[in-house]
Amino acid sequence: MSNTAVDSSAGDPxxxxxxxxxxxxxxxxxxxxxxxxxxxxxxxxxxxxxGFVLGIINLRGNVVTVIDTRTRFGLPTTExxxxxxxxxxxxxxxxxxxxxxxxxxxxxxxxxxIDSAPNIGxxxxxxxxxxxxxxxxxxxxVVDLNKLLTEEEWSEMANF
Amino acid sequence: xxxxxxxxxxxxxxxxxxxNLLESLLAEVPExxxxxxSAPPAADPDTKLEPSEPLEPAPHEVADSPPPKTxxxxxxxxxxxxxxxGETQHHGEMPAWAREPFRxxxxxxxxxxxxxxxxxxxxxxxxxxxxxxVPAQPAWHRxxxxxxxESVVVADLGLLLGLRTACPDPAYLLVIGDGxxxxxxxxxxxxxxxxxxQVRWRRAAGQPWLSGLLVDHMxxxxxxxxxxxxxxxx
Numbered sequence: 001m002s003n004t005a006v007d008s009s010a011g012d013p014x015x016x017x018x019x020x021x022x023x024x025x026x027x028x029x030x031x032x033x034x035x036x037x038x039x040x041x042x043x044x045x046x047x048x049x050x051g052f053v054l055g056i057i058n059l060r061g062n063v064v065t066v067i068d069t070r071t072r073f074g075l076p077t078t079e080x081x082x083x084x085x086x087x088x089x090x091x092x093x094x095x096x097x098x099x100x101x102x103x104x105x106x107x108x109x110x111x112x113x114i115d116s117a118p119n120i121g122x123x124x125x126x127x128x129x130x131x132x133x134x135x136x137x138x139x140x141x142v143v144d145l146n147k148l149l150t151e152e153e154w155s156e157m158a159n160f
Numbered sequence: 161x162x163x164x165x166x167x168x169x170x171x172x173x174x175x176x177x178x179x180n181l182l183e184s185l186l187a188e189v190p191e192x193x194x195x196x197x198s199a200p201p202a203a204d205p206d207t208k209l210e211p212s213e214p215l216e217p218a219p220h221e222v223a224d225s226p227p228p229k230t231x232x233x234x235x236x237x238x239x240x241x242x243x244x245x246g247e248t249q250h251h252g253e254m255p256a257w258a259r260e261p262f263r264x265x266x267x268x269x270x271x272x273x274x275x276x277x278x279x280x281x282x283x284x285x286x287x288x289x290x291x292x293x294v295p296a297q298p299a300w301h302r303x304x305x306x307x308x309x310e311s312v313v314v315a316d317l318g319l320l321l322g323l324r325t326a327c328p329d330p331a332y333l334l335v336i337g338d339g340x341x342x343x344x345x346x347x348x349x350x351x352x353x354x355x356x357x358q359v360r361w362r363r364a365a366g367q368p369w370l371s372g373l374l375v376d377h378m379x380x381x382x383x384x385x386x387x388x389x390x391x392x393x394x
Contacts, residue, residue, distance in 0.1 A: 073296060129295065
């Protein structure tokens with residue numbers, strides 16, 4: 001995926017975000033961390049893996065761990081359907097997949113448009129929520145992928 | 161003889177009613193949101209005023225006069241201290257803005273009626289059709305609303321403060337402070353002018369979010385600044 005990241009004018013860079021849907025909300029992740037978007041293929045479960053790990057996939061000969069993003073976010077799980085996608089991301093020097101309900105588009109936001117609104121992301125359990133940004137009449141929830149897992153969890157992921 | 165007995169009885173009943181009101185306000189729910197809300201002995205509501213469009217309480221009607229440096233109430237001369245949570249302890253005094261008659265907005269959350277000083281409010285608006293649900297937030301976090309180009313965190317006051325009241329289907333948002341936090345409520349009643357002597361001001365041991373009790377209206381007067389801080393910092 002091409003990364004047309006940024007115009008860093010006036011210290012307020014424009015950042016591109018890949019947006020995806022989970023339940024009723026739209027989330028955004030930095031396009032620079034997205035490698036590709038896949039249709040859901042066979043995911044092989046891994047015995048003893050944490051609850052948020054769906055399993056592994058074979059991506060052109062490489063084993064990639066897939067995270068159940070709904071479970072990670074504390075949302076109810078749902079069946080995979082035609083809209084479901086695995087977004088392959090790179091974070092903390094690891095390549096993992098995150099399962100999402102659907103992928104929507106790429107949007108541009110200025111850093112200043114991301115509103116770390118009060119109490120959003122303050123909770124330890126939601127530290128991966130960077131903030132919210134206004135998109136038309138809706139709000140986009142911006143996710144910091146590097147904080148999606150704790151250091152221990154990232155280390156654990158490296159073992160799969 | 162009959163009259164002499166009647167008057168003190170009424171006073172005792174009034175005090176008992178205020179005591180019951182205070183008790184109901186301060187009754188904490190062990191696990192937020194899990195208990196069925198009980199019906200506290202709050203006063204019956206007056207006629208409800210359901211605004212047909214967003215109501216702007218015009219806080220500057222009260223706020224225009226600069227807050228006095230000292231209060232007329234001798235109790236307010238007691239020094240302010242901070243508790244462990246950083247919340248200011250008022251030590252039984254009225255706030256400086258209450259020196260002059262002030263307007264409060266009466267509203268309902270479930271069975272409980274509250275008052276909030278307009279000077280500490282930003283605005284009142286109907287709750288949007290949908291609040292953005294941010295994952296992994298505390299139970300009191302109802303969602304985020306977009307209001308006047310700002311993201312406003314909407315709180316369920318009952319869950320935030322551990323009160324025995326529920327607001328499952330709120331109709332209004334009371335936007336407080338600088339417009340970044342809001343309380344969801346069922347009904348907005350009316351704005352009334354209150355003087356300091358109509359309030360039983362909170363004592364040192366009281367809950368910091370409760371400025372006092374409005375005697376005539378039999379309801380709690382909320383400290384929106386403390387509530388705003390709780391919303392911001394959890």
